[in-house]
Amino acid sequence: MSYLFEETPQYALNKIAKSVPLDSKLVSTASPLPNTKTPGFSPIYRNDYSPNKLINVPYPGLDTLYKLFDAAAAAFPDKPCLGKRIKNPDGTFGKYVFETYGTIRQRRNNFGSGIFFILQNNPYRLVDSPAHAKLKYDPTNKNLDNESFILTIFSHNRPEWSICDITSAAYSITNTALYDTLGPDTSKYILNLTESPIVVCSKEKIEKLIDLKKSNPEELRNLICLVSMDELTTEDSYLRNYAHENHITLFDMRQVEKLGEINPLEPNEPTPDSVFTITFTSGTTGAHPKGVVLTHRNAVSGVTFLFSNFFGHFNSIFYSFLPLAHIYERAVIQFALTTGAAIGFPQGPSPLTLLEDIKVLKPDTLALVPRVLTKLEAGIKAQTINNDAKPLLQSIFTKAINYKMQEQAKKENEHTNPSLFVYDRLLNSLRKKVGLDNVLAITTGSAPISSSTIKFLKASLNIGLAQGYGLSESFAGMMGSSKFDAESTSCGPVSVTTEIKLKDLPEMGYTADDEEGPRGELLLRGPQIFKEYYKNPEETAKAIDEDGWFHTGDVARIDSEGKVSIIDRAKNFFKLAQGEYVTPEKIEGLYLSKFPYLAQLYVHGDSKESFLVGIVGLDPTTAAQYIHARFRDKIVKKEDIVEFFKTPRNKKVLLQDMNKSVGGVLQGFEKLHNIVVDFDPLTVENEVITPTMKIRRPVAVKFFAQQFSDMYAEGSLIKDTNGKL
The missing domain is CATH 3.30.300.30 (ANL, C-terminal domain)
Structure with a gap:
């Protein structure tokens, strides 16, 4: 469709920026839809902000990750985008250095063009391989008739990881990820299943990947190209020789970008139904992981959820801490890129640099997991309320934290942090000492967390802490609590992108008619929810019923305000x-x-x-x-x-x-x-x-x-x- 007058990306994002954050009261409850209760199930619940329809885009026309990033790059070309700390000659790390949105967009185009060049001209391309038949650039196809080849990413969090994601979105390439804890057998399984021809990885992974193909030449016959995120020098010539001995070409990222600059291709724009990524769940059964197929529609719906629960501002500062191989961090980073955020990455693969990095970066928000938060809680307690070596300090902090917890637990303070002038100064000094002085709020998800941990950290750091719920199958979060939720026990209501209901589990004693509120297995449906597991129709049929409801396996309770608490796991009894x-x-x-x-x-x-x-x-x-x-x-x-x-x-x-x-x-x-x-x-x-x-x-x-x-x-x-x- 063509228009005489079109809105610019700057206009769209400026309008969004003026509209966020939404009044948290508007999205903080959910209600059952009339006449939707059926035997064995609760009613269907939707967010009260939009009870008549599910919302899957933040703004008309912004319906793919490619469009979201391109809008941000057009609106904020000179703003810092991806950054890392430069290593000093003595081995320490200095300040963060960023590349701008405009620079990253150009690198994206060069890298995407270069990927097609090195694959289409690869000497080890197999004429009899269906996977290699996909190694073509076809901007007319829109990734509907033919599936994309699978680009695999394998490294710790770093700017190049995000460039791979941004490039995949722009050139309609489906990607997936490996991570160290999978082990070689599972990595081999994923590379074989996806028939991935190319892995973009950090340099220390290269030899292991070549070893893997050498040991499994037939199963990994489609793997013909490795791209190092780190520069390859003459000292790495043995890696190039080893790769060629096993029918693999080896480049570094800058070489690929240079080849793309010389042989440019315009982005191959995806559609909402184009597959963006296949994320492999680590699984709790011990069997091979399942590949969750996620489209641009799913991803943009996830970004839309984050906008609905957004409590920050545009052009903020993010720290990319949680592994990008998992969907939680990827959703957060896609949202950050949409809002023109400066995203800082860790020094390296170790999680132990978290506090050191954030003291330098000074981010506005942090996405963490319960295990990190419980360690932070223990450390703060040791220095404050459990500090027997300093009884005066212990007494002062105990009074301040207990009083702050008492005030934050009041229902009338559920959407704001009560101001306590004297105690706030003390608690703010503690937050600054930890390195969180600029942080507006912390979000947590991926695993259960104690309400006592949330309450203590909210009070001791004088900060908001929101708990969310989501899965790989929902492109991460699709519900989230208020950052100052009084009880700190729920994941909040279902978001505007999804509808939910509960299935009775009488054998476990959970039904929709329980006195304390409906309880049962949580079922999800909507544009944020995946449609299938990769090449696994049997597991897909087990997970998604004939009415399109995804059965999560998690047991939930819904209270009178529509807030959801995860209380158990179905079948684990x-x-x-x-x-x-x-x-x-x-x-x-x-x-x-x-x-x-x-x-x-x-x-x-x-x-x-x-x-x-x-x-x-x-x-x-x-x-x-x-x-x-x-x-x-x-x-x-x-x-x-x-x-x-x-x-x-x-x-x-x-x-x-x-x-x-x-x-x-x-x-x-x-x-x-x-x-x-x-x-x-x-x-x-x-x-x-x-x-x-x-x-x-x-x-x-x-x-x-x-x-x-x-x-x-x-x-x-x-x-x-x-x-x-």
């Missing part, structure tokens, strides 16, 4: 010998939220046994404090603490304290009767948790089989002779 059903995720969450000395917990039951056992991971920052307070003993070394809790007497005291903390919340059969104590027993390396910290229960039950057997042989530590707790 088992029956004990006495016939009682137990849901371990609910139990784990309660112990972790009520007993602050735990960092990890895995609850296990057996149908032949009458009680539960558990694998306990102590919090390394507070374990010594607990031992000193409870046992009047001073033990600092981790290995000594583990030995300390191998003694049945000491282990029993710890277990009694854990059970006391969950008091009347859990029934007797839901409490732990024996435990094994360690630090970080659940790791990605031993494959019992996913990179997003979800427990892979089928794997974990085998991994800890001997410990479970030993605990059941030892018996309950807390029953008296009559079998009572």
Whole structure:
């Protein structure tokens, strides 16, 4: 369609900028649609901001990631876009240096053009490969008749990662990602399944990838090109030779961009239905990961959700901390690019540079996960309310934090931070010391988090903290709480992009007619929700029903305002010998939220046994404090603490304290009767948790089989002779 007068990208983004943030009260509730309740299900809920329709674009015409970034690049060509810290000669890192939106757009065009050049002229291109038949530039196709080839990205967070994403969007290339914790077998599986011809990676991954093809020449026959994000020098000639020996061409990114500059191609604009990415979920079953197929429509809907819950401003500063291989961070970065943000990246792959980097970058917002926040909470507590070495400081901060928590918990303060002049100055100084002085709010998602952690951090840092919910299948978040939610227990209402309902789970005791509000398995539908798993119709059919509802497997409760709390996981329950059903995720969450000395917990039951056992991971920052307070003993070394809790007497005291903390919340059969104590027993390396910290229960039950057997042989530590707790 052609127009006599067209709105410029600057006009569109300026209009959005003047309209955000939305009044949080307008999007903070959801309601059931009339006459939508059916047997076995709750009514359908929609956000009260738009009950009559779902919204999937932030502004008319901005319906692909390509259009969103191009609008930002046209509106803010000279604004900083992607930045990194320059390494000094002494090995330290200096200030952040940024390239502008205009520069990144030009690099995008050069890189996209160069990718097609090196693939179409590749000497190892196979004439009999259907995957290699896709290595063509066809701007008339719009990625509808023919699928794109798959470009694979493999590195830690860095500007080049985002350039790959931006380029993929502009040239209708579908991409996917590998990450270290997948391991070589899963990486081989993904490269084979996608028939990916090209991997763009950091230099240290190159040799491993060539090794992988050398060991699997037939399965990885389609892999014919590697592009290093780092410059290749004459010293790297052995890598080029090794690559050619295994029918792979090797370039660095600047070479590809130069070839693209010499052989330019205009962006091959995608449609909303073009596939943007295939994100492989790490999975909790131990089987091969499933590839979630996500279109530009899904992605732009995700950006639209973030606009509806936006509490910042345009041209802000973001820090890209969470792994870009996971959809949570990718959604955040796509949103940041739309708003003209300056995005700073970490020094390298280590997460330990977080606080050092943000002190230099001074971001406005942070997207973090519960594990990072609980460590931050423990560190702040050690310096403030648990600082026995400085009683005066301890007393002052305890009063300030407790009073701030009390005021923030009032319903009338749900959409604003109550001003407490004297205490605010003290708490703001603490926030500045941590390096968060410019941060307006923190968002968290991907895993459950204790409400006590949210309340403490909101108060101690005098900051907003919003909890969201989303999945790979929903292009990350599709609901989010107010950043000053009074109770800090929910993920907020469903957003304007999606509708939800709950499915009864009578075998678990959850129904839509429960007294405390509808409870059941959470079902999602709308433009933000994926349509299929890659080359996996069987799993797609299991996940999406005939009416288009995606069954998440998460158990939710919806309150009177339409706010959603995730309370359990469907199918993760088992029956004990006495016939009682137990849901371990609910139990784990309660112990972790009520007993602050735990960092990890895995609850296990057996149908032949009458009680539960558990694998306990102590919090390394507070374990010594607990031992000193409870046992009047001073033990600092981790290995000594583990030995300390191998003694049945000491282990029993710890277990009694854990059970006391969950008091009347859990029934007797839901409490732990024996435990094994360690630090970080659940790791990605031993494959019992996913990179997003979800427990892979089928794997974990085998991994800890001997410990479970030993605990059941030892018996309950807390029953008296009559079998009572």
